Amino acid sequence: MVNIIWLILLLSGIIVAGLNGNIEVVTESAFKAAQTGVQISLEIxxxxxxxxxxxxxxxxxxxxxxxxxxxxxxxxxxxxxxxxxxxxxxxxxxxxxxxxxxxxxxxxxxxxxxxxxxxxxxxxxxxxxxxxxxxxxxxxxxxxxxxxxxxxxxxxxxxxxxxxxxxxxxxxxxxxxxxxxxxxxxxxxxxxxxx
Amino acid sequence: MYVLTQISRWAIPVLLFIIPFYAYLKKVNVYEVFVEGAQEGITTAFKILPFLVGMLVAISVFRASGAMDYLIRFLAPATNFLGIPGEILPLAVMRPLSGSGALGITAELIHQFGPDSFIGRLASTMQGSTDTTFYVLTVYFGSVGIIKYRHAITVGLIADVSSFIASVIICRLYFGG
Known part of the structure; x- marks a missing residue:
């Protein structure tokens, strides 16, 4: 169930970005989020x-x-x-x-x-x-x-x-x-x- | 209201006093044992790192692409009627399924909207007020070979939904907004 939700969030996000013609936000937000994740883990x-x-x-x-x-x-x-x-x-x-x-x-x-x-x-x-x-x-x-x-x-x-x-x-x-x-x-x- | 404020103010200082003092009365080597436990802090932080990165990436892409806005607009009639911010719904769905997944969503909401925004406070309250129902039921029933759960899942989900609704009402009354 968690696998499905994770997949839906990620894939539907990419599809919507593509359809809206701003596919570059995918790369940008994915990379930024990865760094935020590390930052949060370290700072707690x-x-x-x-x-x-x-x-x-x-x-x-x-x-x-x-x-x-x-x-x-x-x-x-x-x-x-x-x-x-x-x-x-x-x-x-x-x-x-x-x-x-x-x-x-x-x-x-x-x-x-x-x-x-x-x-x-x-x-x-x-x-x-x-x-x-x-x-x-x-x-x-x-x-x-x-x-x-x-x-x-x-x-x-x-x-x-x-x-x-x-x-x-x-x-x-x-x-x-x-x-x-x-x-x-x-x-x-x-x-x-x-x- | 006053009681809630005082609980929040005093909880940590009181525990910081009682726990070491009680341990001292029980002849525990307080500082050494503290340090022994504190070492787990680093492992805990590193253990949740991959979960946080995975969930933050998925939900950030979902939000940045505009897909979240579509979902919120689609659900607006229902969420407005109930007085629930639509942004919080992914957390409500994830909470009974995965503790680390929900933690990732909470972290993203706090990061995105700020810890002192209404959504930040609501997400904080929700994250702390229920447990990962499906995980607990699977592990505990599985350990003794129970196959028929009877009403256990219903009861667990009633607990989750009622804590969720209670969180919304309490946060609205207490923090306003």
Whole structure:
């Protein structure tokens, strides 16, 4: 899908330029964009370096564990089908906490662990269980507290207030999460009858 | 409004305080561990370089040729009705499909329109507020051999669309424009 979109953007751009009789803009904008890409990657190194150093500290100090204590009561509510003492619940909580802190590399192993533990509780091995779908709804909709990459881009482009989008991002994310969880609860019953 | 402003102002300083301080309480060698993690900054930047170049070239050619203007004019009745800038649509389509692809489009929008323009702020908010739904579903379900996703894709896309709409509304209310 990404391949198709990329191809359409590039080819339709070239065709339109050709039809409009200004084919030279293709060469010019392509070369300029390639240089901009390199420039952006290089200039975000500063903030990404600072941020990844900080995240390593969060990881090594076990901040994920601290956050997971706050997430637990919500998780118990959202996963009624998982026994409270199940290790699956622990893995889910660790995955979500790591995601919230922006620890992508630490989150994935917890996430895959959670999936295999949920699979043990799943009666139909090729069909997604309720808990799995709720977990992935949370995983894909509730993410990172601090969008470090976006902030670096804004700094690099000379924003007067690069962090001003932190509040709007958190609020928009919260809306998405609430909608995802509500949709899951409604659709769950409808899809149950199908298998 | 006030709360959002204060969250944005305080988020980074608070984390810069709490994380090293908590690590120190947990007897982590704070500076050494920081430097160890910081080394990944360079690899991360170089890792995204080819994605950025690829996506920036495609979208720049699409924009410079005038094809983007045609698309925006074609979609104008719908986007005007919803109050969405047409320029943002390629990002909305790419976001659930590819994280690095979406990052490329966000970078181009910020570069083209400026980080403090309405489109720049909206793109920044959208990029941070959802995840790559299709990638996550494929990897996670694939890892345990699930074939029937049931309503997972619908739920994921509802999350994406609602964060997208929420981003537009919140940015309009908060930043104006």
């Amino acid at each position: 190194i500063g903030i990404m370096t600072l941020w990844l150093g900080l995240l390593k500290l969060a990881e090594k100090s076990g901040l994920v564990g601290l956050l997971s204590k706050l997430v637990r009561p919500i998780a118990v509510l959202l996963f009624p089908s998982i026994p409270k003492d199940s290790p699956a619940l622990g893995s889910i909580i660790m995955n979500l906490s790591a995601n919230i802190l922006g620890l992508g590399n630490a989150a994935t192993p917890f996430g895959l662990k959670a999936m295999s533990q949920l699979q043990e509780l799943n009666p139909h091995k090729t069909v997604a269980s309720d808990a799995m779908i709720t977990f992935l709804a949370l995983n894909t909709s509730c993410i990172t507290l601090i969008p470090a990459m976006v902030i670096s881009l804004r700094v690099q482009e000379g924003s007067a207030n690069p962090v001003e989008i932190v509040g709007t991002t958190i609020l928009a994310t919260a809306c998405g999460t609430v909608c995802a969880v509500s949709a899951d609860i409604i659709l769950r019953k409808k899809y149950r009858s199908r298998f």
